[in-house]
Amino acid sequence: MLTERLKEKFAYNEPIFTKEILSVMSDYSRAYVFRFIDRAMQSGELARFDDGVYYMPQRTVLGLSTITAEDVIVKKYIGNRGDVYGIYSGLKLQNIFSVTTQMPNVIEVVSNNETMRARTITLDGMKFILRASRCKIKADNASEYMIMQLFNDIQGEMNDRAKQRVTSYINQKGVKIERLLEIAKSFPAKATKNMIMSGVLYEIA
Secondary structure (H helix, E strand, O other): OHHHHHHHHOOOOOOEEHHHHHHHOOOOOHHHHHHHHHHHHHHOOOEEEEOOEEEOOOEEOOEEOOOOHHHHHHHHHHEEOOEEOEEEEHHHHHHHOOOOOOOOOEEEEEEOOOOOOOEEEEEOOEEEEEEEOOOOOOOOOHHHHHHHHHHHHOOOOOOHHHHHHHHHHHHHHOOOHHHHHHHHOOOOHHHHHHHHHHOHHHHOO
8 A cells, every 4th residue: 555655656766755655644643654664665665775764666687776875865955856955066066067077975965955054964874965055945046056156166267178067057057147146145255256257157148
């Protein structure tokens, strides 16, 4: 019964949090829901990734599929099914825009769903730094927030390849200067200065 209901709302290999399962099974007591969870895990229809995090695995030639710690972080702190409430920051963000080729050992995330200025968590052996967003991140301003975060994080001048990547991103996402400057008000002055010095503002309609 549990997995049939979960399949109506969640995909295979999608992190499913305990509160989501309880919501789907709201017509049963909490204790009874955990009995359903135990049965589903015993049958292999449901797997536990970490405390409070489950998923429906698929059978492959290599055995049962699994999910990653980053899958969990993305759903909880960045976005899910069109709803956006966070972005990557730090080296991960700089890597996306070719500011650096250095791969981060610790993934940094800025999110509406975090209340602390900064805290570090470990999930499945991976470290993540979570930071509260400076203003509310939404689907219609996430691109502008990401650009401002990038210019807030970088040290020194941006190389030509990175400028090209940022310019392409601006054109692809339809970034508007009005929204960008509105987001800029929530960032330190250095972020706006770095953006101006880079010259990418000239690429925004």
